[in-house]
Amino acid sequence: MAAFGRFFLACYLAASAGAPAYAFDGPAKGVPSDQTLDIFKDPHQALQAALESYRAGNPASSVEALKYAAAGGEPLAQWKLGKMYADGDGVPRDDYKAYQYFQQIVDKYDEDNANWREKSVVASAFVAVGVFQLNGISGSRLRPDPEQAMRMFLYAATNFSDSNAQYNLARLYMDGAAGLAKDSRQAARWLNLAAEKGHVESQALLGHLLFAGDGVPRQRARGLMWLTLAREGANGKNQDWVKSLYDQDLKTANDNDRQVALVYLEEHLKKRN
Numbered sequence: 001m002a003a004f005g006r007f008f009l010a011c012y013l014a015a016s017a018g019a020p021a022y023a024f025d026g027p028a029k030g031v032p033s034d035q036t037l038d039i040f041k042d043p044h045q046a047l048q049a050a051l052e053s054y055r056a057g058n059p060a061s062s063v064e065a066l067k068y069a070a071a072g073g074e075p076l077a078q079w080k081l082g083k084m085y086a087d088g089d090g091v092p093r094d095d096y097k098a099y100q101y102f103q104q105i106v107d108k109y110d111e112d113n114a115n116w117r118e119k120s121v122v123a124s125a126f127v128a129v130g131v132f133q134l135n136g137i138s139g140s141r142l143r144p145d146p147e148q149a150m151r152m153f154l155y156a157a158t159n160f161s162d163s164n165a166q167y168n169l170a171r172l173y174m175d176g177a178a179g180l181a182k183d184s185r186q187a188a189r190w191l192n193l194a195a196e197k198g199h200v201e202s203q204a205l206l207g208h209l210l211f212a213g214d215g216v217p218r219q220r221a222r223g224l225m226w227l228t229l230a231r232e233g234a235n236g237k238n239q240d241w242v243k244s245l246y247d248q249d250l251k252t253a254n255d256n257d258r259q260v261a262l263v264y265l266e267e268h269l270k271k272r273n
Contacts, residue, residue, distance in 0.1 A: 040065070043072025050077065059090025070101065078104045079121045082128060095132065096140040102128040106152075111159070123160035126152050130168060134177075146178035163194035167202045170194070174205070184215025195226060204230035204242040211249045221260035224253055228265055 040046040050065035063084070069077035082101035085094045105125035114122070130152030136144035150172055156165035170190035176182035188209050194202035203226045209216050211223030231246040253261075 040068060043069040043074045043077070046072070047074045047077045050080070054080070054090075059084060061090075063091055070104070073108070075105050075108075075118050075121050075125075078102070079125055082125070086128070095137045096142065099129065099132040099137060099140075099142060102132070119160060123156045123162040123165065126156035126160070127162060127164045127168065130156070130165070134168075146172070150178035150180070157190065157193075161193070161197075163197045163199040163202065166190045166194040167199055167205075170202065170205065182215075184209060188216050195229075198233065200230050200233040200235075200239060200242060203227070203233070204245050208245050208249060211253075220253065220257045222264055224249065224257055224261035225264040225268065228261065229268070 040049065046065045047069035050062040050069060053059075053062040053065065063081075066077045066081050066084075070081055078101045082098045082105075083089070084091050084098075085101065086098035087093065102125040105122055106129050109122050109125075130149040132142060133145045133152065134149035136142050150169070153165045153169040153172070156162040157169050167190070170187040172178050172180055173183045173187035173190070188206060191202045191206035191209070195206045207223045207226030207228075207230060208214070209223070210219040211227065212218070227246045227249055230242050234240075234242040
């Protein structure tokens with residue numbers, strides 16, 4: 001997969017060309033004072049210093065070192081900055097800057113010379129770029145492009161077996177987006193791959209599709225099994241809908257559905273263990 005855009009963030013330079021870059025502007029909580037002005041030998045050293053600062057509870061103090069490392073081509077630094085800007089973590093939230101950092105990873109990825117230790121970072125970047133392309137970013141030049149988003153999800157789903165990519169691809173089939181015809185069977189296929197990896201949202205949607213027989217053969221007990229797994233794994237307000245979907249379908253389940261679902265659940269857990 002080659003470049004999917006040409007948004008490159010200008011390289012961060014602490015001073016004029018050849019001048020050393022510094023991790024922190026001043027003392028940071030959790031970082032010894034004699035280390036707060038470390039001069040970095042290379043981008044990798046800057047990345048390590050930034051991660052140590054972040055883990056110590058100082059996300060804002062890690063930003064400059066991360067920028068230096070990102071400009072030096074460290075994918076993990078680019079990914080971390082993308083996440084921080086997307087979440088407003090230590091920096092003002094800025095979706096377009098987040099998109100640019102994730103896009104750098106995608107643009108520079110070479111599958112013929114890939115470093116598989118960075119597999120999860122690269123896969124996550126493909127998905128993040130796909131999500132931004134799917135929705136666009138208000139106030140920026142990035143407009144919604146569902147077909148481009150679909151290609152990003154498909155690449156990450158097939159080449160990295162990424163569960164988030166598989167989930168997003170399934171949603172496109174469920175919604176009939178990106179020029180795709182609605183296809184619940186294709187959606188169920190991708191959801192199943194992600195659900196087997198423990199992806200909560202995929203377990204919930206797959207369970208509901210099977211329980212309701214929505215475009216797929218009805219399998220109420222197996223659907224209830226997946227919904228139960230999703231319900232147990234759901235955590236946080238963003239996944240409250242998973243609990244609601246479980247409650248909704250459980251109300252219409254009969255005793256036989258529940259009993260057979262329990263058998264399926266025990267078999268599933270034994271297989272995983």
